[in-house]
Amino acid sequence: MTKNFTEIAYNKSFEPWHNSFTHPFITELQSGRLNMDIFKYYLLQDRYYLEHFNKLYELIAQSTDNKELKDSLIANSLDLGAGELAIRNTFFKELNITSEEIKNTPITPTAYNYVSHMYRQLYTGNAIIASASMLPCEWLYQEIGEYLSDKMSPVPIYQSWIDSYSTKEVKENIIKQRNLLDRLYESVSVKDQEKMINAFVISSQMEYRFWEMSYTKEKW
Structure with missing residues (x-):
């Protein structure tokens, strides 16, 4: 039986994906032992990431004629603003992270490269490949x-x-997004299928590196 996009991409990303569950950032966050300074460092870098993640939703939506994909991206952007971004603002207030601190915190190599990777999928690829990189x-x-x-x-x-x-x-x-990308995968060329999988795998690797970046307080 032919595997769909998310099955193939997930299997190719198995190592970084599952290593995320046992990274000290995650295990110590759960146990309560994670240093709050590390969590604050993560939030500051994640603010930059989510700002561009939301912008990518909008740019990808503008670049596609596929109504189902466009509607999904617009809905995800609205959900991000009302959900994750709103929660982040609450966290910033609780931890007294000021606008001055945000302004003066350099963006790390990992955060910069991860965001750049997703933009690249849009500008050198297409909306479907870029969406695969965001999943x-x-x-x-x-x-x-x-x-x-x-x-x-x-x-x-x-x-x-x-x-x-x-x-x-x-x-x-997530199930809706996976199902949509599985359908879109079947509609594109073999070359673009390969690009979708590669984009997903790189993003999965960058996810693991994001925990490591935060935990070690990565610098240039």
């Missing part, structure tokens, strides 16, 4: 949230982070 972020976070959902972190802000990715709505949206 690992949402899908992996949903799986980690679900995995940690019954373990409970003793640190309230860490538990709030877990809770934001472990809802039924988040899981249902």
Whole structure:
């Protein structure tokens, strides 16, 4: 039986994907032992990432004539603004992260390269390939949230982070996105299928590196 896009891409990303679950950033976040300075460093880099992630939703939506993909991207952008970005703003207030601190925090190589990778998929590829590069972020976070959902972190802000990715709505949206990309995969050339898989695999590798970047407070 022929495998679909998400099965192929997931299998090719198996090592970095599953290593994310056991990275110290994740295990210590769950246990409550994660240094809050590391979490703050993560949030500052993630702010830059999510800002561009949301912009990519809009740019990819503008670049495609596929109504189903366009509608999905627009809906995801609205969900990101009302959900994850709103939660991040709450975290920033709780941790007293100021606009001055945001302005003066350099963007790390990993955050910069990850965002650049996704833009590249749009500008040298197309909307479908770019969408494939964005799926690992949402899908992996949903799986980690679900995995940690019954373990409970003793640190309230860490538990709030877990809770934001472990809802039924988040899981249902990921299933919709996966199904859509599986269908789109069947509609493109073999060359573009390969580009979709490669884009997904690189993003999965960058997801793992994002935890490492945060945990080690990566610098240029």
